Amino acid sequence: MSDSLPGTETPEEETAAVEPEYDPAGPAPLNVPRAPTGNVDVDAQLERLADADHLATDGHIEVYEDVHRGLRDALTALDARPGPPGPPSPYGHRS
Structure with missing residues (x-):
């Protein structure tokens, strides 16, 4: 006969501390340096790349894909900025 009460016994698996296993194939930061470009939109996209460090x-x-889309939008925005008008065409305006 056992001295412990029924239902009070704890399996060894539950009493042992659960430690995360080291997985060499798991996500790890690449620690790639990112130098600022001076363009706020581009720099924000480069910083977004760090989000991949913690993902499988x-x-x-x-x-x-998100960063590529953001960089493409930043480049498109550079083309869309109004600049000085170009020289007039020597051929006149065609309709």
């Missing part, structure tokens, strides 16, 4: 490889594509 299959999660990187979403971050990379």
Whole structure:
């Protein structure tokens, strides 16, 4: 006969401290230096790349596509800025 009460016994698995296992294939920061470009929009996109450091490889594509879209938008915005008018055409205006 046991001295312990029924239902008060704890399996060893529950009493042992659960420590996360080291996974060499798991996500790890790449610590790639990112130098500021001076363009706020571009710098924000480059910083966004750090989000991939904490994701498994299959999660990187979403971050990379988002950054690519943001960089493309920043480049398009540079083209859309009004600049000085170009020289008049020697051929006149055609309709």
